[in-house]
Amino acid sequence: MNKIDKQFEQLIKEISIDSPSKGFTLKVMDRIQAEAAVQKHTLLEDYQPVISKRTWIILIAAFVFMVVYVIMSSPESSTVKEPGLWSTVTGSLQKIDTKPVSNLWQTVTGMFSSIPTMAYLILTASLVLWTLDLFLTRFRHSAAKVQIS
Amino acid sequence: MNKTDDLYYIEAVRKGNVAAFSALVDRYQNLVYSLALKLLKKTEEAEEMAQDTFVKAYQKLDTYEGKSKFSTWLYSITYNACISELRKRRIQFSSLEDQRISDQDEMRMHDYFSETKKEDQEKYLSIALGKLPEDDQVLVTLYYYENQSMDEISVITGLTVSNIKVKIHRARKRMYSLLHEMLHEEIYTLL
Known part of the structure; x- marks a missing residue:
């Protein structure tokens, strides 16, 4: 800067600079807090579940298959006199030696029967609370999104 | 890093302390508003533009690399936003003739x-x-x-x-x- 520029700078600095209305910072920060909330919400939306949809489908299919199998192999359902295709299949399945499996089942049920009823109640209550929490969290986030938009 | 440095507050905001941004708003609001007012002429429009500038700066804060001063970066957001607003209105600036003053x-x-x-x-x-x-x-x-x-x-x-x-x-x-x-x-x- 030369001398003329420095002199002119002194003059210009005499002018008081314009300022916005009172509460400007508050207004800006309100908008920024809303912006930050949206950004946080977007992060939650990016959440990937630990168990994928595919795994869930396989698990449910396996469970349904087990239930069907248990129903079909119960003594009431085997009253058909003439062996059909289904009974042939189930008959061959019955021939499988299931003793070790039933022994294991008895051991496991024996273990569970020793657990007091109160423990089951606590577990059920915890699961209900966890589900409720999940539901409320989702509800709160969708409400926040509506308010911001 | 000095507590009065812009970078101190920028880092705080980046770490999740949103409230730290208010220090930057306090520091630069007058100049940002003043530049917007000089270009847009109307106080309401200038105030709206100044608010938009700070919100935009917050959104883009991760892209600020610190190569230039924070104020330079902030004023460039203000200037460009005002210029694009004036372009929408098809307003052009006149240029000054050379003055015959020694x-x-x-x-x-x-x-x-x-x-x-x-x-x-x-x-x-x-x-x-x-x-x-x-x-x-x-x-x-x-x-x-x-x-x-x-x-x-x-x-x-x-x-x-x-x-x-x-x-x-x-x-x-x-x-x-x-x-x-x-x-x-x-x-x-x-x-």
Whole structure:
């Protein structure tokens, strides 16, 4: 800067600079807090579940298959006199030696029967609370999104 | 890092302390608003634009690399937003002609003007600055008031350094010329 520029700078600095209305910072920060909330919400939306949809489908299919199998192999359902295709299949399945499996089942049920009823109640209550929490969290986030938009 | 440094607050915001951004708003609101007002002319529009600038700066804070001053980065957001708003309205800036005032005349004018009352000085300077084309007002404010270098102003406005030099030179001479006219008029009315 030369001398003329420095002199002119002194003059210009005499002018008081314009300022916005009172509460400007508050207004800006309100908008920024809303912006930050949206950004946080977007992060939650990016959440990937630990168990994928595919795994869930396989698990449910396996469970349904087990239930069907248990129903079909119960003594009431085997009253058909003439062996059909289904009974042939189930008959061959019955021939499988299931003793070790039933022994294991008895051991496991024996273990569970020793657990007091109160423990089951606590577990059920915890699961209900966890589900409720999940539901409320989702509800709160969708409400926040509506308010911001 | 000093607590008064811009980078201190920028880092705090990046780490999730959103409230730390208010320190930057407090520090730069006047200049951001003033630049917007010089370009847009209306106070409501300038205030809206200043708010938008800070929100945009917050959103883009991760892209600020610290290569330039935070103020330079912030003013470039303000300037570009105002220019695109003016382009929408198809408003163009006029350019100043070369003033036939010598450097000696400028110095004499400065000495003469310095002897006038402080409140009159501010009044005449504000009027003279307001009579410059809008973009020249911004250049004068950034260079003389905010002490931004020619290179920094080039980053803010996208103009070349040589163009900025010429524009600032012409704006300064035009302001001295306007001050000269105003003081002459006053003397004339007193007589």
